Amino acid sequence: MMSLNKTHDSSRQCVVNAANDAQCDFPIQNLPFGIFSVNGSSPSAGVAIGDQIIDLAVLLENNALSGEAEVAAQAACSGPTLNALMALGNAPASALREQLFDLLDADSASDFDIINALVPMQDADLHLPANIGDFTDFLTSRHHFSRMRDKAPLALNFMSLPIAYHSRASSIRLDGDITRPRVQTVEDDIVSFAPTTKCDFELEVGAYIGCGNQLGAPIAVENADAHIFGFCLVNDWSLRDTQRFEGAPLGPFLSKSFSTTISPWIVTEEAIRPFRTTMEPRHSNEPAPLPHLASQIAQDTGALDITLEATIQTAAMRAENVPAERITLTNLKHLYWSFSQMVTHHSSNGCNLRTGDLLASGTASGATDDSCACFAEMTVRGTRPITLKNGESRGFLEDGDSLTISGVALRDGCARVGFGSATGTLVKNAEI
Amino acid sequence: MMSLNKTHDSSRQCVVNAANDAQCDFPIQNLPFGIFSVNGSSPSAGVAIGDQIIDLAVLLENNALSGEAEVAAQAACSGPTLNALMALGNAPASALREQLFDLLDADSASDFDIINALVPMQDADLHLPANIGDFTDFLTSRHHFSRMRDKAPLALNFMSLPIAYHSRASSIRLDGDITRPRVQTVEDDIVSFAPTTKCDFELEVGAYIGCGNQLGAPIAVENADAHIFGFCLVNDWSLRDTQRFEGAPLGPFLSKSFSTTISPWIVTEEAIRPFRTTMEPRHSNEPAPLPHLASQIAQDTGALDITLEATIQTAAMRAENVPAERITLTNLKHLYWSFSQMVTHHSSNGCNLRTGDLLASGTASGATDDSCACFAEMTVRGTRPITLKNGESRGFLEDGDSLTISGVALRDGCARVGFGSATGTLVKNAEI
Structure with a gap:
């Protein structure tokens, strides 16, 4: 439960340059989830990296994810909040984190260039990430x-x-x-x-x-x-x-x-x-x-x-x-x-x-x-x-x-x- | 807002006999809304009358409603709770109440026989009628x-x-x-x-x-x-x-x-x-x-x-x-x-x-x-x-x-x- 893994390795650098700034809140080791839209589009699931947002729907469209990580991204993209992802428990989100880490890792080769799934944070509107019942x-x-x-x-x-x-x-x-x-x-x-x-x-x-x-x-x-x-x-x-x-x-x-x-x-x-x-x-x-x-x-x-x-x-x-x-x-x-x-x-x-x-x-x-x-x-x-x-x-x-x-x-x-x-x-x- | 109308007329009798019992909670003048299912069916909108439940979806299927009442019933049947109906404000629900009253009124002639839309209460499972946010x-x-x-x-x-x-x-x-x-x-x-x-x-x-x-x-x-x-x-x-x-x-x-x-x-x-x-x-x-x-x-x-x-x-x-x-x-x-x-x-x-x-x-x-x-x-x-x-x-x-x-x-x-x-x-x- 409390174990660390490669996604906590502080030596890894990200293909998104801003994420490598020591003052950046969202380096490759963070990868927080959120809900964003662009120009009034439907709210959709994203992950913050540097000054960008990874559009999870684009990763799915390009078959850039697999296994439990793909299941997690599908859940995240199934509605206007992250509740479906959160309901899966933490293992699928962890699998998604690991595959995102690999896609973003400057030293790792991937079939899909994640640059194609990025939205500049400054162009996005952010929304409540969850339906908060209580x-x-x-x-x-x-x-x-x-x-x-x-x-x-x-x-x-x-x-x-x-x-x-x-x-x-x-x-x-x-x-x-x-x-x-x-x-x-x-x-x-x-x-x-x-x-x-x-x-x-x-x-x-x-x-x-x-x-x-x-x-x-x-x-x-x-x-x-x-x-x-x-x-x-x-x-x-x-x-x-x-x-x-x-x-x-x-x-x-x-x-x-x-x-x-x-x-x-x-x-x-x-x-x-x-x-x-x-x-x-x-x-x-x-x-x-x-x-x-x-x-x-x-x-x-x-x-x-x-x-x-x-x-x-x-x-x-x-x-x-x-x-x-x-x-x-x-x-x-x-x-x-x-x-x-x-x-x-x-x-x-x-x-x-x-x-x-x-x-x-x-x-x-x-x-x-x-x-x-x-x-x-x-x-x-x-x-x-x-x-x-x-x-x-x-x-x-x-x-x-x-x-x-x-x-x-x-x-x-x-x-x-x-x-x-x-x-x-x-x-x-x-x-x- | 506070006005009474024909749906409050205590002299009206209902085609559902049990509703005419003086001890019945659900006479033709009440018509409360709820959510029910039968034998594990999807929860659906209903109205209590006597010892029966009016299945609003059946009324819609049979074009038994019109105008604002139909809009209200469509909203009520649009999901597993009544929230969409409730969000319309009280006028559509009031219009629906009036048309249900006419369909149930023993002295009123209707094209549709509402008996065909009734489910015995004893056969139904009741569910929370609303998604209660707070x-x-x-x-x-x-x-x-x-x-x-x-x-x-x-x-x-x-x-x-x-x-x-x-x-x-x-x-x-x-x-x-x-x-x-x-x-x-x-x-x-x-x-x-x-x-x-x-x-x-x-x-x-x-x-x-x-x-x-x-x-x-x-x-x-x-x-x-x-x-x-x-x-x-x-x-x-x-x-x-x-x-x-x-x-x-x-x-x-x-x-x-x-x-x-x-x-x-x-x-x-x-x-x-x-x-x-x-x-x-x-x-x-x-x-x-x-x-x-x-x-x-x-x-x-x-x-x-x-x-x-x-x-x-x-x-x-x-x-x-x-x-x-x-x-x-x-x-x-x-x-x-x-x-x-x-x-x-x-x-x-x-x-x-x-x-x-x-x-x-x-x-x-x-x-x-x-x-x-x-x-x-x-x-x-x-x-x-x-x-x-x-x-x-x-x-x-x-x-x-x-x-x-x-x-x-x-x-x-x-x-x-x-x-x-x-x-x-x-x-x-x-x-x-």
């Missing part, structure tokens, strides 16, 4: 938990299970504008309905379910990684003013449902494998996971060493061509629970996970002050605004702010595996 | 809110907005077994993972979204009823032990996601229209709804006079052929918020509702002790078990208990409009 958002960063509670100690339930809530699937989108929502808030017991003043981002990573499980059949933690097809970036936009007011007793609702922005490419579990690492040990006064969530595999390899950052570009910065400024630098490896433990907990009551379901990590904050993965932590709920280099200050997002999250896995001896980015721009509510 | 569960009964909090006064947020949480769409099912889930609970600070001992039902009614809205485009309360295609019964199974432990700060998760049981037929907004009534007035010390949720139409017609009941049949009762015993009798008209207000609140932040989304009312308890719509209220969280006629007692559900919810709209001068029922049987977890 979207679940977890709370697995101890640092986020504590900072949001004035550094309170971890609650017993946080240490015993990966806390989560069902979130809203309908409003998941790729890059785009976010209209500042109107919400109910309370001040001095007076409730009002007005544009939110506390629009926040939350920098997270999400896992897509590949093979699901039947209702009533929990997934054992040892098998859970095999149910994860791949990963993407998630910005779980949050409205802190109404979140507090609406949240008792049933949790966040409108404070989350107005939009979630994800990155377009699904970085496969196989591509991320070299960046698995040991989970951070629990503190001595913290209970070990209960047996059904305890896993040596998770302990040894359940943390994902993915560097995450958030940048902001305000309207003023954009007008003056000032590039976006980084406001957060964190790493996914700090999570208290592994994705395998999230999958197992989620299904432990018999709940069925379906192909394409998205499980997000929760705000991936680190221990240091510069690794706060949302404004509410960074600015202590807006009370201590940050100052940007151009002198502007921000407690939360303002109209015109573009917030971009990005992620990349880096390790000595490994090729860079990037996630690309996801950007949302908060825009004024025109109806006000 | 499932939202509200908390709109003041009596449920207060009883669950030791008769605490209503919270400000309860009075200001219809409280809700995103729930789990994947585990919504029709009648069937519910495997007793294992969950984490805490006692004396010791956390354990074991079969739940507090499995509860919640008797609710759900509204299906017909026409949805675009992301960023809230639905005004005056237009909200037009976005509701119809209604069904919802049993929002709940696990009270883990609900309390897992719920802070993000609300219920595994305590709800293991299963939700709904009734198979969608009773249309048009069929339920004669049973609209005035919402119960707020108490003098309670704030009026904010302007975007305030609606004279909702105030005058937003309450639905639907009698709801829950019955239990234990394994012992079943073994002795003792019929199910009623444990709750309540009415949906007691809700604090109308479905139109739920739709408007849900979309007020710009969240897009999609065709087929299900919005459930929350536990529909009434003021009287015999109208508690869940065990947690009825037995004060299990501390005061009820005694059944055969001497058995129940604080929560036990293995082998079948819990059935049913609903019917009744009013003098109107034909009975029934919802049928939804049954779940709690079964032992075989893995323990």
